[in-house]
Amino acid sequence: MEWNLNHKILIVGLGLMGGSYAQALKRLGFMVEAIDVRPEGIAYATEHGIIDRGYTEVTKEAVESADVVIFSLYPGVFKDWIKKYQGYFHPGTILTDVTGVKSCVVYDIQAMLRPDVEFIAAHPMAGREVYGVEHSDDRIFRDANYIVTPTERNTPDGVEWCKRLGRFLGFRRISVLSPEEHDRVIGFVSQLTHVIAVSLMTCNDYRELAAYTGDSFRDLTRIARINENMWSELFLLNKPVLLEQMDLFMGELAEIRTLMEQNDVEGLKEKMRLSTARRAYFDK
Amino acid sequence: MEWNLNHKILIVGLGLMGGSYAQALKRLGFMVEAIDVRPEGIAYATEHGIIDRGYTEVTKEAVESADVVIFSLYPGVFKDWIKKYQGYFHPGTILTDVTGVKSCVVYDIQAMLRPDVEFIAAHPMAGREVYGVEHSDDRIFRDANYIVTPTERNTPDGVEWCKRLGRFLGFRRISVLSPEEHDRVIGFVSQLTHVIAVSLMTCNDYRELAAYTGDSFRDLTRIARINENMWSELFLLNKPVLLEQMDLFMGELAEIRTLMEQNDVEGLKEKMRLSTARRAYFDK
Numbered sequence: 001m002e003w004n005l006n007h008k009i010l011i012v013g014l015g016l017m018g019g020s021y022a023q024a025l026k027r028l029g030f031m032v033e034a035i036d037v038r039p040e041g042i043a044y045a046t047e048h049g050i051i052d053r054g055y056t057e058v059t060k061e062a063v064e065s066a067d068v069v070i071f072s073l074y075p076g077v078f079k080d081w082i083k084k085y086q087g088y089f090h091p092g093t094i095l096t097d098v099t100g101v102k103s104c105v106v107y108d109i110q111a112m113l114r115p116d117v118e119f120i121a122a123h124p125m126a127g128r129e130v131y132g133v134e135h136s137d138d139r140i141f142r143d144a145n146y147i148v149t150p151t152e153r154n155t156p157d158g159v160e161w162c163k164r165l166g167r168f169l170g171f172r173r174i175s176v177l178s179p180e181e182h183d184r185v186i187g188f189v190s191q192l193t194h195v196i197a198v199s200l201m202t203c204n205d206y207r208e209l210a211a212y213t214g215d216s217f218r219d220l221t222r223i224a225r226i227n228e229n230m231w232s233e234l235f236l237l238n239k240p241v242l243l244e245q246m247d248l249f250m251g252e253l254a255e256i257r258t259l260m261e262q263n264d265v266e267g268l269k270e271k272m273r274l275s276t277a278r279r280a281y282f283d284k
Numbered sequence: 285m286e287w288n289l290n291h292k293i294l295i296v297g298l299g300l301m302g303g304s305y306a307q308a309l310k311r312l313g314f315m316v317e318a319i320d321v322r323p324e325g326i327a328y329a330t331e332h333g334i335i336d337r338g339y340t341e342v343t344k345e346a347v348e349s350a351d352v353v354i355f356s357l358y359p360g361v362f363k364d365w366i367k368k369y370q371g372y373f374h375p376g377t378i379l380t381d382v383t384g385v386k387s388c389v390v391y392d393i394q395a396m397l398r399p400d401v402e403f404i405a406a407h408p409m410a411g412r413e414v415y416g417v418e419h420s421d422d423r424i425f426r427d428a429n430y431i432v433t434p435t436e437r438n439t440p441d442g443v444e445w446c447k448r449l450g451r452f453l454g455f456r457r458i459s460v461l462s463p464e465e466h467d468r469v470i471g472f473v474s475q476l477t478h479v480i481a482v483s484l485m486t487c488n489d490y491r492e493l494a495a496y497t498g499d500s501f502r503d504l505t506r507i508a509r510i511n512e513n514m515w516s517e518l519f520l521l522n523k524p525v526l527l528e529q530m531d532l533f534m535g536e537l538a539e540i541r542t543l544m545e546q547n548d549v550e551g552l553k554e555k556m557r558l559s560t561a562r563r564a565y566f567d568k
Contacts, residue, residue, distance in 0.1 A: 188488075192484075195540055196537075207562060212470075212473060231552075269516050279505055
């Protein structure tokens, strides 16, 4: 599979992420169509030139004319879609996705998929605290990471194709990880941080403290505004990894608690020096 | 005590915060002097017009000519300073500070202080991840909160004087809280968030993950670069409050962990909905 500017791209699930993909790909000159159950979303995207054409139902005609299909659906819905409609793809179609967990999705999809189409999974690590195609904006990709997660069933061409998609979208850094490595990374840098932000907000009702809040608190809880349908599914689909990360983190909190109980100033300073040194690796 | 543009202001401890105070107050036309043990800091501040005059030692001459003295010292050093040098103040001098914990500082200072000077405490909730007068910048006050923490020993005039100081410095919001209320607020919005950021960095060595890190992780750990001498002291001085906040937070994490263990999707969604609703109170 090679990129060809005449290829028609179909986006299945036109929300914030699908819409942002559409914007970036139309800018490059591709014909972009989309399927979504929300008529308002399809109408908005057509009127604003985000897509060339939209459908609110899955039709053979819409699917079979696509050379590239990008799935932006919740994992469960994604699997059902493939089961139900994969007969519509024309041979040689290439499929990719934007799903935030990989091990539990990629292998299942590939196992049930027709042998004459290829599914190469990817995770665009970008987002906003709002959703819907109405808020889509391909600038969210600019400083972000894009991770391609191939398996043994993928071809070298498929992997190259998907890396180039990441570059087309404008991502700053393109990486390749196995689905398992991806899920381990995500469990820490994304899921654990969301668990923490939610816990900070729910552990007590501090609304009267809003007036006294500094930027550190706002930064830590920006992601506490969370899409509960998507994230509850993502958490449970990566359960073993996330539980392990939570245990590590909770163990560390307990250690710092003990240092405080014992007035162990040197122990606390040691933790802070380590924290300061490690944080330097994460500077942009 | 009323504000008078001819008053001479002395800053004791010329770091990031003291230097930023000096910039703001000199801009308004006050004569600003400073005492600091670091000759390089005093030299830098004098050369760059941040202060009018600097001293590297405490002299009777420097202290007795000041109408306002602003302490930007670690709590322990602050108390020692007052014990040793309070004889130098001229009667009617007004003192304030920038200390990040209050109950354990304010009462002690006021109890040992001469009756003819007034100490009115305040906490400027601003900062940067770098320190030293060389990084001082009074723009850090612009969107920040300033909390005045009077006790029964303070006069109404003293409280008004200190609120006006907050306005002079350019703070967005000026509040008045008791030292105890202040420490409870700070334990949550500032200290707990720093404990979390440090724990995230120290719970495992994830430096190889830096490449895959999104903005949420960077936001959550910005404050993980931390001044260990200052923060270990602040944590322990507010120990009962901080331990209580940590326990609440750890309890909440454990609850979310249980919901995940039990695949309780509805329970997880409920937490996320609550988190989303509460976070809205903290929007600027």
